[in-house]
Amino acid sequence: MSIETIEVRKLTPVIGAEIHGVDLSKGLSNQQFDDIHRALMENLVIFFRDQRLSIDQQKDFGRRFGKLHIHPAAPKGLEEHPEILVIKADDKSKRVAGEEWHSDVSCDREPPMGSILHLTTVPPDGGGDTVFANMYRAYETLSEPMRRMLEGLTAIHDGEHVFRGRYGIKDEGKVFPRSEHPVIRTHPVTGKQLLFVNRGFTTRIVQLTRHESTAMLEMLYRHIETPELHCRFKWQANSIAFWDNRCVQHHALWDYYPARRYGHRVTICGDKPY
Numbered sequence: 615m616s617i618e619t620i621e622v623r624k625l626t627p628v629i630g631a632e633i634h635g636v637d638l639s640k641g642l643s644n645q646q647f648d649d650i651h652r653a654l655m656e657n658l659v660i661f662f663r664d665q666r667l668s669i670d671q672q673k674d675f676g677r678r679f680g681k682l683h684i685h686p687a688a689p690k691g692l693e694e695h696p697e698i699l700v701i702k703a704d705d706k707s708k709r710v711a712g713e714e715w716h717s718d719v720s721c722d723r724e725p726p727m728g729s730i731l732h733l734t735t736v737p738p739d740g741g742g743d744t745v746f747a748n749m750y751r752a753y754e755t756l757s758e759p760m761r762r763m764l765e766g767l768t769a770i771h772d773g774e775h776v777f778r779g780r781y782g783i784k785d786e787g788k789v790f791p792r793s794e795h796p797v798i799r800t801h802p803v804t805g806k807q808l809l810f811v812n813r814g815f816t817t818r819i820v821q822l823t824r825h826e827s828t829a830m831l832e833m834l835y836r837h838i839e840t841p842e843l844h845c846r847f848k849w850q851a852n853s854i855a856f857w858d859n860r861c862v863q864h865h866a867l868w869d870y871y872p873a874r875r876y877g878h879r880v881t882i883c884g885d886k887p888y
């Protein structure tokens with residue numbers, strides 16, 4: 615079956631494609647939805663250019679793929695839009711979202727299926743690229759003995775060290791999500807296996823001793839950082855990146871201080887990893 619309603623231009627053979635020929639501010643036909651979904655499954659992260667979307671239009675686009683997720687820790691960024699996560703950096707920022715390799719909110723019992731980030735302001739002199747990594751390929755490029763060893767292990771994904779104190783709001787007494795997920799998970803749509811630990815949230819492989827777990831996770835995090843697993847997206851104002859959070863990790867580069875970068879993310883609910 616060919617992709618009929620959109621043009622798909624791959625960024626690399628491994629991960630990432632730009633999608634052309636669709637205006638996301640208009641409702642999608644069922645065929646357009648199917649084609650975009652298929653492009654996402656095949657390329658893991660897809661990018662759109664020159665999309666002038668209102669917040670409601672961005673939410674409508676996200677809702678075609680599932681229920682919208684509300685972040686467990688971030689303060690309400692926009693009145694009346696709790697589903698919007700504001701992504702913002704400027705000369706007052708002390709940190710920015712996504713400086714560490716991660717998949718979004720993997721500490722949730724049911725981590726998000728995907729995220730759709732729309733940037734409206736980008737740094738004037740470049741910078742602020744986002745790098746994405748293919749976790750199927752990360753799994754497949756481990757040696758056979760290593761894959762066998764990881765099979766059946768589970769790991770703790772903790773929001774505490776990531777979110778506590780992060781947003782400058784009072785969070786005493788707040789309990790952040792913490793969940794145990796398989797180290798190797800199966801993608802619910804493609805049925806393929808992939809590596810599901812990330813430097814941002816994963817703190818411990820349950821069945822190993824602490825020393826073993828630390829060494830194993832560090833080896834896996836280094837492996838995930840292999841450039842051949844990646845694509846790197848250069849943003850323009852009104853670009854969108856839509857990543858399948860189940861099989862992609864990402865890392866946002868903050869190389870543009872003190873310039874401003876601004877946008878909105880909607881996040882789509884997912885299901886319990888198995």
Ligand SMILES: O=C(O)CCC(=O)C(=O)O
Pocket residue numbers: 701711712713718729731743744864865866879
């Ligand atoms: O700013 C970006 O490019 C990505 C930010 C990030 O890591 C996220 O939204 O999870």
